[in-house]
Amino acid sequence: MDRPWDDVFFFSVGTDADGRATSPREAVELHLAEGGPQQAAASLAVVRAVTAGVVTEEGMRDVGDRLGSGTEDPPDGNSWLEWMAWYRERLQQAVDDPTTILSRGAVPEWPYPWRLRDGAGTGAGALRRAVRVLAERHRDEVDAWLADPDAGTRLHLVGDVGADVGLAVRLAPLPARGVVTSAVPTTRAAVVLRRLDAGDAGPAWEVAAAHPAEPWEHPAAPAWRRAWPALTSFLGGWFNAADLADEPDWNEWAALGAEPPAFLDRVADELPHLLARDEVALRAAVEALGCYAEPPHLRRWLGWTSWRIQRFDWS
Numbered sequence: 098m099d100r101p102w103d104d105v106f107f108f109s110v111g112t113d114a115d116g117r118a119t120s121p122r123e124a125v126e127l128h129l130a131e132g133g134p135q136q137a138a139a140s141l142a143v144v145r146a147v148t149a150g151v152v153t154e155e156g157m158r159d160v161g162d163r164l165g166s167g168t169e170d171p172p173d174g175n176s177w178l179e180w181m182a183w184y185r186e187r188l189q190q191a192v193d194d195p196t197t198i199l200s201r202g203a204v205p206e207w208p209y210p211w212r213l214r215d216g217a218g219t220g221a222g223a224l225r226r227a228v229r230v231l232a233e234r235h236r237d238e239v240d241a242w243l244a245d246p247d248a249g250t251r252l253h254l255v256g257d258v259g260a261d262v263g264l265a266v267r268l269a270p271l272p273a274r275g276v277v278t279s280a281v282p283t284t285r286a287a288v289v290l291r292r293l294d295a296g297d298a299g300p301a302w303e304v305a306a307a308h309p310a311e312p313w314e315h316p317a318a319p320a321w322r323r324a325w326p327a328l329t330s331f332l333g334g335w336f337n338a339a340d341l342a343d344e345p346d347w348n349e350w351a352a353l354g355a356e357p358p359a360f361l362d363r364v365a366d367e368l369p370h371l372l373a374r375d376e377v378a379l380r381a382a383v384e385a386l387g388c389y390a391e392p393p394h395l396r397r398w399l400g401w402t403s404w405r406i407q408r409f410d411w412s
Contacts, residue, residue, distance in 0.1 A: 100163060100164075100165070101143050101146065101147050101163060101164060102143065103139075103140045103143040103144060103164055104128065104132065104136060104139070104140065105125060105128045105129060105132065105136060105137070105140040105188070106140065106143075106144070106164045106165070106166075106184070107164065107165045108124070108128055109121055109124035109125045109127075109128055109172070110124065110161075110166055110167060110168075110172040111164070111165035111166060111167050117206040117207050118204070118206070118207055119207050119344055119346040120173065120346055120401070121172035121173050121180075122173050122401050122404070122405075123204060123401070125184070125187065126199050126203075126204050127204045127206070129187075129191055129198050129199070130198055130199045130200065130201050130203065130204060131201065133195065133198060134191055134192055134195040134198065137188050137191035137192050137198070138188075138192050140188050141185065141188040141189060141192060143164075144181070144184065144185050144188060145185065147160050147163060147164065148160055148181055148185065152178075153178070154176065154177055154178055157177035157178045157181050158177045160177075160181065161177055161181070173405060173408075173409075174405055174408060174409030175409050175410070175411070176409055176410070179408060179409055179410075180409075183408055203394070203397075204394060204397070205392070205393050205394055209392060209393055209394075210270030210393060211270055211345055211390050211391060211392050211393075212270060212390070212391040213267075213268040213269075213270065213341070213389065213390055214265070214266065214267055214268065214311075214338060214384075214389040214390075215266040215267075215268055215277075215308075215338045215341075215389065216263060216264065216265055216266055216287070216308035216309035216310065216338045216339075217263050217264040217266055217280065217309065218262060218263040218307075218308060218309055219261055219262060219263040223260065223261065223262045223263065224262060224263075224286065224307040224308070225307075226258065226260065227258045227262050227286035227288060227307055228288050228304055228307050230256075230258040230259070230286075231254040231255070231256055231258065231286065231288045232254070232288070232290070234254075234256060235254050235256075238252070238254075239252065239254075239290065239302070242290075242292075242330075243292065243299075243300040243301070243302065244300075246300075246357065247357055247359035247360050247363070248326075248327075248330070248360060249292075249327065249330040249331065249334065249356055249357070249360040249363075250291060250292045250334075250355055250356055250357075250360075251289055251290065251291055251292070251305060251330050251333075251334025251335065252289070252290040252292075252302070252330055252334065253287065253288075253289050253329050253330055253332075253333025253334050253337065253386075253387045254287070254288045254289075254290070255285065255286070255287045255288070255310050255314075255322075255333070255387060256285060256286070257284050257285045258284060258285070258286050259284060260284055261282060261283075261284055262283060262284060262285070262286045262309045263282075263283065263308075263309040264280040264281060264282060264283065264309055265280070265281045265282075265283045265285075265309050265310060265311045265312060266279070266280045266309075267279040267280075281311070281312055282312070283309050283310060283311065283312040284312065285309070285310040285311065285312055285314075286307060286308070286309060286310055287306070287307070287308055287309075287310040287333065287337060287338070287387060288304065288306070288307045289304070289305040289306040289307070289333065289334050289337050289339070289340075289387075290302040290303070290304060290305060291303050291304070291305035305334070305339075305340070306337045306338070306339035306340055307339070308337065308338045308339050311384075314384075314385055315381040315382075315384075315385055317378075317381075317382075317385070318381075318382075318385035321382045321385050321386065322385065322386060324367075324370070325367040325370065325371060325386065326363075327360060327363035327364045327366075327367050328364055328367045328368065328371060328386050329386045329387060330360075331352060331356070331360075331364045332383065332386045332387055332388035333386055333387020333388065334352075334387070335348045335349070335351065335352040336348050336387070336388040336389055336390055337387055337389055338389045341389055341390055345390035345392075348390075349402060349405075353405060353406070353411060356411075358410075358411045358412045361406045361411055362406070364402075364403075364406060365403050365406040365407050368399060368400075368402070368403045369403075371383070371399065372396060372399060372400065376396070379395065379396060380395060383395065383399075
């Protein structure tokens with residue numbers, strides 16, 4: 098039997114995917130932008146034919162294999178059935194309303210220039226002191242977080258600790274990661290606490306990350322963190338300077354796999370309020386929430402994060 102052929106699927110998630118995107122969703126949008134509604138219609142016809150009557154995860158994984166998938170894992174999320182259902186819907190949407198297809202260039206090609214930040218500490222002693230200062234200053238917030246199992250596995254704290262903690266660093270965009278473009282002395286630090294299960298003693302925390310933070314921030318930054326505590330824990334907890342992966346999208350996959358579904362729902366609930374900001378305020382807010390990596394298509398990247406949370410069953 099001839100192998101079915103779908104250009105969008107194969108070049109987005111197949112064994113010969115061209116590597117111009119960092120996620121399957123991104124790749125699908127990129128190839129739809131190139132192929133237009135005619136390509137979407139051709140792909141839809143193939144996908145309808147090969148998925149007709151398939152109702153099990155194993156069966157849909159086999160469909161993915163027939164279409165040339167490069168992995169047995171679902172392309173996005175945690176379900177082949179759900180991903181293929183979305184993929185059919187997206188192709189149908191592109192056919193019915195071609196204006197939903199992004200214009201060429203709207204999805205940047207990898208390697209694209211993430212804006213990266215970092216921190217160079219003066220030493221372990223200064224950062225340990227920063228942890229003590231911020232944990233004590235935010236004691237009520239820490240206690241409330243520990244008492245709420247749906248508040249996430251991480252808590253991001255930031256503030257001035259009254260003593261030198263090192264340098265706040267700006268890095269050249271990827272792929273030239275590691276090239277320092279600026280380094281400013283600072284007395285502000287960012288600390289990430291990680292929830293521990295202490296058994297009968299109740300919940301406790303350990304330090305997941307601690308590093309220098311910028312000596313200045315947007316005047317609205319404290320209000321943004323108060324308004325969006327889940328986003329602060331998500332972006333600051335998983336995209337901080339200490340935890341940043343070589344490809345920052347890996348931080349998102351780690352967070353989605355580790356965080357409780359109720360917490361991810363809170364993140365998805367807060368994201369529309371963040372995305373309502375204009376471009377300047379959006380980038381300032383994301384930085385204030387502790388995110389140390391920002392792709393050029395930040396708004397779409399955050400929107401696709403919300404899509405992943407809401408589309409798939411993370412329980």
